[in-house]
Amino acid sequence: MRSFRFVLSLLGIGVVALLSMSSAPALAEAAAVRSFQSAVGDYYREEFRAHPILATLVGVHDHDAEVDDLSQEGHALEAARLHKALDAFSAIDPATLSQSDRDDREVLISDINARLLDVDTIRNWRKDPGVYTQSATSAIFALVHRDFAPLADRLRSVIARERQIPAMLANGRANIEHPPLAFVEIAIRNISGSINLLKRGVPAAFASVQDDRLKQDLAAANDAAIAAFESYKSYLEELKPKADGVFALGPELFAKRAAYSEMVDIPPDRLLEIAHAQLDKDKNALSAAAHEIDAPQPVEAVLKQVRAQHPTADALIGTASDDLAGLRAFVQDHRIATIPSDLLPEVEETPEFRRATTAAALDSPGALETHATQAFYYVTPPDTGLSAEKRKEYLEAYFFAGLKMISSHEVWPGHFMQYLARRAHPEWSLARKMAHAYSTTEGWAHYAEQMMVEEGLGNGDPKLKLAQLQMALMRDCRFVAAIELHTKGKSVDDAAEIFMKQCGSPEPEARREAYRGARDPGYMNYTLGKLQILKLREDYRAKRGDKFSLMEFHDRLLGAGLPPIKIIRREMLGEDGPTL
Incomplete structure (x- = not known):
């Protein structure tokens, strides 16, 4: 079994080669590389020692018999460790590093600041049982x-x-x-x-x-x-x-969290304006799609009609599985992106302990896992305790066209393609392999839904367009709800109303989404990340001109890993610029 020590040993290969150079500038550059890579190695070695559960999940198995220290003293040690790591990376002069190392250093510093904000200030370990x-x-x-x-x-x-x-x-x-x-x-x-x-x-x-x-x-x-x-x-x-605590972060902490975690430095009020504008845009597009299906009927009636066409509870997993072959063929035949492997995910019911806030998810192997390479696509069945009426209402969230869009998000060409891209780039640095910006990860998968329909999935079937827009509205409502829950004093009930009234969500789905937003202020990142990718695509198209290729754009985007879009944008365009 390859251990993290083996990964660290790989980091030294380039150092030895660089040190063999005779010129003083080369030796100085080699020393800077060695200093940075040593700091990265130290950071993750300590990270996995402090977080054995994370280590197992990412594929480092030196600590599989241990668990995290969740005591008050353990959290104090965690804060001290993160401050020490922050000092180490901050002390390294970025001017002495290559562009890729400078980007990795910036991502690490930002991520550590985000984690310190969580441990020292937000302190969910004090509030969330x-x-x-x-x-x-x-x-x-x-x-x-x-x-x-x-x-x-x-x-x-x-x-x-x-x-x-x-x-x-x-x-x-x-x-x-x-x-x-x-x-x-x-x-x-x-x-x-x-x-x-x-x-x-x-x-x-x-x-x-x-x-x-x-x-x-x-x-x-x-x-x-x-x-x-x-x-x-x-x-x-x-x-x-x-239980009398407050889940809301407040505007200042919400803004800091977005700036550190996603490198998005935009005030919450401005983000809310962007969210409402996107919500209005998608609602208008949804109305147009509904008109194509049944012009005389109002949108709500068309949605009800389409959502009524769903698999039974027993057929839910099988239907999701059956959709995958066609989606993969579409990605390949329409040159959406290079599929670098024949690996396929297994489709399973969502584990019970994840069902309260999860409708569907991809569970892929960790970034450093070399043995257990199987990915799992989870879909959440209805609770067996639901009444027949509530069960039917629950299954409406998985109507046939909608389930195909969910599978586009989770598998082809969504999260599963991100996993295959990571496997296809063993040359990535350790820091790049471990980068995992929420807005990049979920932004790509949400972008994939829209892009697949734009590229002809379903041959213009308005039901599929309706499903894509319905999912977009859901993410728009997440964008709005996250900001209003955490900066505008809205309650879980208020957020549920947003999902039901603005997005047409059934009550069980709306409440699940509202609960998630209270606990996860970052779930605005689906739409936020998608909008950043759409802007990057247009700017990249403008730069490439006649040489622009959608497949090449997607391959480069996936090939950059999962740091914040700000970093990917810099690497693809050669300069910084606004991401929205």
């Missing part, structure tokens, strides 16, 4: 779901981590103060999935292991972990009536 259940669940799921090592070895790591779950959840009880009601409710909705993972998923995953001692150890550790989760669930229920 779901931080602790999510960490404990991810610690186990990362070991169960990916086949990166022999089953018995992964079982030993599961046992070791499960033995630490009671302490992880105890840290939650000790740390949480004045949580917002929305955070508590989300944690309650998700925790049953975590318990079911331990009750059913873990024993089933390791049923074939023959070592009786390991099975006994698993049974004991699993029982203790389940008991800890059950106790934490009772704690959450007791906490709910007392």
Whole structure:
């Protein structure tokens, strides 16, 4: 198994070669490269040591038996570590680096500032009880779901981590103060999935292991972990009536978070103007698409008619799977982007512990994973406890044309293409492999939906255009709701109303979206990132003139990795400029 130490050793190859140069400028440049790469290596070595769960998820398996220190002291150590890393990168003179290293340094500094803002100022570890259940669940799921090592070895790591779950959840009880009601409710909705993972998923995953001692150890550790989760669930229920905290960041923190995380330095009020303008534009386009389908009917009636055409709950996963072959063929035949691999994702139901805020998602291997290369495309089925009427209403969100658009977003040519692009570029620096800007990641996938329809997917079927615009409206509403929830004092109920009235979302979908916005102020980044990519495409077209190729543009964009669009724009156009 390749370890992170092996990755670090790769970083030294270029240094040795550079040091063999005899000129003083070359030696100085080599020293600068070595200093920067050493700082990058130190940062990620410490990062994975401090965050063993992240290490497992990204494919570094030196810490698979460990978990993060979620105590108050652990968060203090985390802040100190990040400040030290920030000082180290800030001390490196960017003028001594290559352009790619300068860009990587800028991305790292911005990302560390964002994380310090979270740890020191926003402090969700003090407000969100779901931080602790999510960490404990991810610690186990990362070991169960990916086949990166022999089953018995992964079982030993599961046992070791499960033995630490009671302490992880105890840290939650000790740390949480004045949580917002929305955070508590989300944690309650998700925790049953975590318990079911331990009750059913873990024993089933390791049923074939023959070592009786390991099975006994698993049974004991699993029982203790389940008991800890059950106790934490009772704690959450007791906490709910007392939840009096505020989830809103406020304008200043919201702006800082966007500037650090996405390198978007635009005031929230201006972002809100952009969001409303895009919402109005897409609503008008949706009305035109609805008119093509059934001119005499109002938009709401046409939407209801189209959304009524959906798979059954039993056929949901199969329908999603069946769409993928046609989407892949369209990408290839229409020269949308180069498909660099024959790998395909597996389509599965969303794990239960993720269902409260997830309609569909791509779960791809981590940036440094070399063994477990399988990606999973998750689709969330309706809750078995829903009434027949609520189940039908829920499934309307997965109407046939809409599900095809969801699959475009998650798989072809959306997130799965981003994963294939990363695999196709082993030469990327460690910092570039680990870069993961929200607006770039989700912006591309959202852009992909629109671009595929523009390029002829569905042969002009207005239902597909309607579905694409309906999804665009959903992301526009996220853009609006995120800003209004976190800077304008809007409640979860207010946000749900935005989704129902402005986007035509069914009530269950609208509430799920509103809850997500309370916990995730960055979910505005879908539309924000798409708009940045559309502007970059037009500016790149203007630069290339007759030489412009959509396929070449997409290949270059995907080939730049997932840093903020500001960085990709600089690398593609050769200069900085406004991203919107």
